Amino acid sequence: MIDQQTFLRDAMRRLNLIRENFSERIGVHKRALDTWLLPETSGEYRAMPDIVSKFVNEILVKDAESHVNTQTVYSARSAAPLSTRIGHQGKPQLLSVDQFSRESVEDLMRIADVMQPIARRQKVSRILEGAVLANLFFEASTRTRISFGAAFCRLGGSVCDTTGFTFSSMTKGESVYDTSRVISGYVDALVVRHPEQGAVDEFARATNIPVINGGDGPGEHPSQAILDLYTIQREFSRLGKLIDGAHIVMVGDLKYGRTVHSLIKLLALYRRLKFTLIAPPTLEMPPYILERISGDGHVVEQSTSLAGGLKGADIVYATRIQKERFADEAIEGYAPEFQINQALIDANCDAGTIVMHPLPRDGRPAANDLSTDLNYDPRLAIFRQTDNGIPVRMAIFATLLGVENQVQHSMRDAGWRSPSHVGPDDAMFDGLDG
Structure with a gap:
């Protein structure tokens, strides 16, 4: 079952309400809502009553139904898998933010919320056990390359990591198509960074496995x-x-x-x-x-x-x-x-x-x-921005590989102890986890 904090944040996002308005909508004091939104490790955390959870669910169902036949910023919630809705030319690939609607990007962020306990080293998941990622970075990178690799590993996968043109047979004249097709026979997903705008699209056209644009020159970085x-x-x-x-x-x-x-x-x-x-x-x-x-x-x-x-x-x-x-x-x-x-x-x-x-x-x-x-x-x-790269990229991998609905039930407690804040000077915000 999804944790209380993620459930409430997702409800506010779907209803497009800030905390004050949301507390009024569900008929509780804002202070009570604030305690429900705190991490479980907080001394002021309180469990939300079951009756409130059921009421919030009823509101969400009615809100979704009210948008089915009306023209709003929200489209009717689709029964199609998210990977289909955000796919590129029928393939589970992420090349541009143009592939997203407001609804689909918020659905992906909801999956990122579910990934947070894994990203924070509190939980462990092995839903990508046996899967292999190729990080093909034809341009220097530290944060993006390591972030993608860490996200894949935290879901149980393994990573083949390369940087620069010198490693590639492309220096011998091999085409992008051949390189992409050959490597696709070895791995289950590709992340590609390239200095030329549009080059990642060429990699994607040569394969049916998930391809993620890790940055293409002055083009995009979805x-x-x-x-x-x-x-x-x-x-x-x-x-x-x-x-x-x-x-x-x-x-x-x-x-x-x-x-x-x-x-x-x-x-x-x-x-x-x-x-x-x-x-x-x-x-x-x-x-x-x-x-x-x-x-x-x-x-x-x-x-x-x-x-x-x-x-x-x-x-x-x-x-x-x-x-x-x-x-x-x-x-x-x-x-x-x-x-x-x-x-x-x-x-x-x-x-x-x-x-x-x-x-x-x-x-x-x-x-x-x-x-x-x-x-x-x-x-x-x-x-906080760079830390958020891990749950977001985990959500992207899980979605494109079709296992996003398995995440919640796959988690178990991490066997090691992690600091509550990664950086010694990370800001605290009145106990409310940002």
Whole structure:
């Protein structure tokens, strides 16, 4: 059975309610709801009465039925497996965030919620025992490569890990098609990162096994976008906010930053967002993406002023310059004054602003990136963000391999002891697990 905390968070997500409104909907005091949302390890945790659980389930059923024949942001919940609904050309592959609707991405985040006890080293699952993943990274990577590998291993699978072109027979002239087809005969899933936009699609066309885009040049990074959206959802849940109506500020290299390309398209599935895009003229968001997100009630503003653009932000999403994407172009107008630091955040943002970054960041004092002087500020979510990559990527693997419904019943207690917080300086939020 799904744990109480995950059940309640999922109910609030489906009903699109913050804690205050949700407690009113189910007829309980907000303080009682807060104690039910606490981790079981908390001294203030309380078990939710069975009658409340049944009432919440009744509300969810009625809400789902009310959307079947009405035009809303939610489509009628489909009986088709999630892998079918998010698949690419009939295959269980994840190449672009364009494969998602709001409903399907929220269904995937629900599976990520179920994965949390495994990601936090509290539980163990072996649902992918015997399965083998090939991590094919033709471009340098640390976080993404290890995160995918760790996610697969935590579900009981094993990983064949490679990095760079030198390992590949492609240096001998072998085609992408041949490489993909041959390796598909050895493994059960592929994660591919490649410096050329569209190259991962070529790998996917040559095989029927799951292929996941781990980043294709300046194109997309779908799993990063999903974990970023998941982080925003969890942070907003803690703060009592909804993604609908939020003010999202994106700063930095918006031209070549594939993480912001994917994330902004996912966020556009929500309603009435304000996007403030801050970049030098040479690094602005590509026009095709601006055209994609315009309309549907969204407001899009572009600016070269960092301080002015941060006012009223719910999320500040910073990116580094993608120097590896530049050819003969000069980087103009991106001076150290573009650095996001403690003084800038304190002067222009409130206590509820969340600061994010896909990492790596350039932490040197004069760098035009996210400053390390924010490391002790609880508004900095970058490490919660990277931690969320494990349950999200576990959810992706489980979904594409068709075992997502087995996760809950496969768990057993971990046989080792893990710290309650991975980092010694991780922020605490009044006992409410973000």
